[in-house]
Amino acid sequence: MELFQNLSDDQTALIGCFAALVASGLLMSVSYYVGQWNQSDKVTTHRLPQRQADETRKNKAA
Numbered sequence: 001m002e003l004f005q006n007l008s009d010d011q012t013a014l015i016g017c018f019a020a021l022v023a024s025g026l027l028m029s030v031s032y033y034v035g036q037w038n039q040s041d042k043v044t045t046h047r048l049p050q051r052q053a054d055e056t057r058k059n060k061a062a
Contacts, residue, residue, distance in 0.1 A: 004012065 007015070
């Protein structure tokens with residue numbers, strides 16, 4: 001603790017900002033993995049919406 005008493009205000013602020021960035025990164029990482037674990041039982045697809053075959057035939061005939 002004596003190390004922190006010898007630091008200037010700017011150095012203490014930099015250490016605090018670094019600690020906040022590390023904490024938020026860890027929280028974001030944990031949130032990502034919990035979300036992946038929570039949705040592992042759901043089926044996810046990345047299909048794009050497509051037109052029905054009847055609509056395309058009507059558009060070509062018109």
